[in-house]
Amino acid sequence: MRIQTPLATNVVGSLFPLLALCQDNANWISVGDDGRSFSLSSSNVSYQFHVDPLTLDLIHDHWGAYAAETVPDFNGVVSGWGTAYTYRRREFPDLGRGDFRVPAIHIQHSDGDTVSAFSYTGYDINPGKPSLPGLPATYGSEGDVSTLIIHLYDNYSDISADLYYSIFPRYNAVTRSFRITNNGSRDVTVLRASSWSIDMPNEELEMIDLYGDWAAEARINRRSVTYGEQGFRSSAGYSSHFHNPFLALASPSTTESFGPVTGYSLVYTGSFSADVERWSTGWVRVLLGLNPLHLSWPVAPGEVFTSPEVVSVYSEQGLGGMSRSFHSLYRNHLSRSNYTFETRPPLLNSWEGLGFDFNQSSMVKLAKEAADLGCSLFVNDDGWFGTDYPRNNDSLGLGDWTPDPAKFPDGLGPYVEQVDNILVQNTSEHVKLGLWVEPEMVSPDSDLYKRHPEWCMHAGNHNRTLQRNQLVLNLGLQEVQDYIITVIESILDSAPIKYIKWDNNRGIHEMSSPSANHANMLGLYRVIDNLTTAHPEVLWEGCASGGARFDAGLLHYWPQSWTSDDTDGLERLYIQFGTSYPYPPSAMGCHVSAVPNHQTGRTTPLAFRAAVASMCGSFGFELDPSTLTQEELDTIPKLISTQQRINPTVINGDFYRLALPDQSNWPAAMFVSPEHDSAVLFAFQIRSALKPLPPPLKLQGLDPDAKYTVSNGTWEQNWSGSTLMNIGLSLSWPTSDYESIILTFDRH
Template identity: 40%
Template structure:
């Protein structure tokens, strides 16, 4: 799967039908030689190196080599400011405010299998025979910083995953302003770009545009991957159909602010980058610390769009989703929300569960309104203890009665949010995400808990663990109904997502029998990152049959049917 030409310093990654070849250029940085249909390995791939005609305006990378300029070459993880004027993969600011870097090749290691990413979801392997991993080490001696680029090749899938990791070995902090998960330079721009766009109740409609010279991109600055754009794009040849032709798919295993950027330069070459959105982003990397980018997935097909989608489906279903429910048939469920909204009591819920069982349902889900003093959407988020006026026997007693009716019991939560009219806010007003001396925006009468704070994460884990332990809960609908505003620090959106992943890792490990379903005002956070913890997502709040055709058709370009909640 991984071939190395030591003398030429060439690396050839090979899957079933795909080859990916790059090398160490004469300046010590990495250059891309080939990406596409599988080719045989050979002792040298130098014939793939292309030198465009240089113009009078060339700026040489070194004064002793006037013909060498990074502007003219395909690269693997390019920087800005030393003769390449395209959008870079990364940008680092040192203590003297310099943003110039020079990461040069130091070595590599190859190992069987795949290592976990620290604090982040990723694809995985069940045994090391499923694939191989190549890790390239580069170093900037001035910054005293190392850069590790990791490539994993799956043996029986046309999949390559990539990520980058920075290690600060210097004495001073450095600031990371941009850190994409990968860059891929392609030799031409004869592609159409497909992406999934929309809004609440019309998520992931298919959009198609022809690449042109200049920049085209999709992104999110909402603190979530969002219903408006999805962290997934396809580049396809214009002639590609469902069953023939070339296409390349890119997905980010991440649930926060992202950028998927495609740039066509003045030589008609295409650069694709994807990763954490650099807009309003700065990460202080202190001495001795490391920064890990999310994982990106690259899929290639020369057999049409259907083959590309099937590769993604199989990967997301088998090597992104995890746990007891990964391969299980999902229960047919009924949710009380549209029937009762906030107006219910124990007797009404038990009667509904009894009827649901008679009709053939397998799971009854109690939605919003069971906790605190929640009789409308203005109170009690954060107070995850039962409303005893509605449910005198608590969630434990209600759950036991529902299960006695012969049907499983599920429960709705919105753990990332808080209402100002709540006991939690009275005790911890400083837990709200926002600038405390400024007016706070308000969405759906609620605010966001700052998951970058350890005490907030501990509270969520502890109080949800109490509910999960006391009642016979088989299913949890994990909702999230507003996006971020009044962001206090430029690193906060990423720290928030890392905090969320920590909570989900803890709870899904502690309660493996529970089927967790992700929801974000419907499909506002439908991404591979969430699928790593929750194997299905509420696809949309819009259950109109005609609109759902568009929503689920677009979603199915990347995500498998088993991941689409449609109750």
């Protein structure tokens, strides 16, 4: 429905009663009887704001636990050195009218000025949720989600803004994005676009975010929110290793299991900015959206700019409750792959075994060795392509996606047929083949670059800086998009390839303009949308030197991403626990590699490495089977069998971080099925210690009234859910480092 409201008159401060206008969706969206106060609510949460009666500016009231009424700020006008706009908790803050805090929207008009004055004009309420043109976003039917659209207009510039709020009641989640329409006769430029903006009250808060670098992703960072600006951003052209497009704000007393927390996740893969600013009033402004250094987006007359979506969830069950909301929402209403809820095949990747030095015979031999271990997917990594510039090292051939005739003289078809004829050990299942690709990149020594040097990202006559001996293709150009779609389609048409590992191994330098990054992202989304839609039978995995693009944007298109190039078992515990704050473990890929680990030099037991890898949706190996001992060859099939048995619970279950590796020598986590009838526990000992003794491990998420059979595969015990959660387990650990225990729980 569309409601147009007249200019408001002054009203005295009072409780704003709410009149439900969306009866079909369980009153998830309600509007005050004055037509100017709004609430998106479920039984657990409320998001509330209203229209200022004098200026028609939007004022934020509340985001958190459910509240039956909207309560205005009774502090009245706050005096100070600023204007009235300085001392308001604004919902869509602009720049230039006296609000000196960081704005959510910043537009440069054709005459050069950057003042905006958006005023409320009306609203719509729609069941379900519209898609975002050209962008990944959450989705759902009217039984899952309802959407409020707030209409604003700047009469001075003829620019309209539509704010899209959607509530997913089942997940305690609200999403937000906006659209800017140029209704004037001259171009304007969007300089800053924060999809989420909120002014929180004066409360003591701590910010949690994820920082890192290559092979050290997703380290948990928790700090107090003090006066002034604090935040983080990626200027790498991608979401990046350095910072993840996620943050949370929590009370200092909030823990994993108790206390209030709001989480914010940007559904986007490019450069981004997260800004948290505590003002003189103590209010805290939270902004999440595009990085203004990489925006300056031109909007011609009649055109529309759409901001990416931000998902926010509220939890009173601590950071764990926040994570479970994100996980469930993203599995059910963001990821759209056929494999999202499916058990993933155990795989062996060729890279650690053969690198660039292989041919068809050696690859088939390695695939047979993988099958003998129990792997049903064999992945041919880098080095399989290139004719004039064969990919025999990492300086050649990127962009030339044709099989190297020296390695595969008859093309991929006969090679894949040979692999497909291999039987997996002790099964009737045949091995499937997957390929590594890096389609967004080009080598200077390649046929593609020789033909089209103008296709790479470059800035005038500046140096075209190489990183990992390669350049970035400009996917902002449609001809580049079409080329990538065509060559990947030709690969998939040439043979029954069942898995694609899509890599990206460098950031973007020398952009032709600030807007080139967002144009590149829109082009990337078009390419991946086309390919994944046309080939739903393929299991797609994202990779960017590990976790440099582990974000909600790409999770929309493929069900899993390579979490890190660091495959050391201990380091992976930190990386995976951190990544799980916003992203479901079902979307993580983790493999068992050889020891000593080639990144850290550390040697950990095979069972420990396998247990860490089994905590992820996708499990596999990065090693050369010919170098394994007989004991390892005998053990790996058993580890795969265990992993496949518990993988459905890992894929579909609710995830509980019981003890973090940052805080305990005995980190642990568990997955509980949605019906609470099964669970799997992963527990670890980092260092052997005589004292102190390990604390009892209290489980979570079980049915307290049910009895569970607890098993490690060789013994069984029966305990009630209440005993397991309130007394806990006292696990017995060997006197050795890097130990692991996997227990399963089955309800009677």
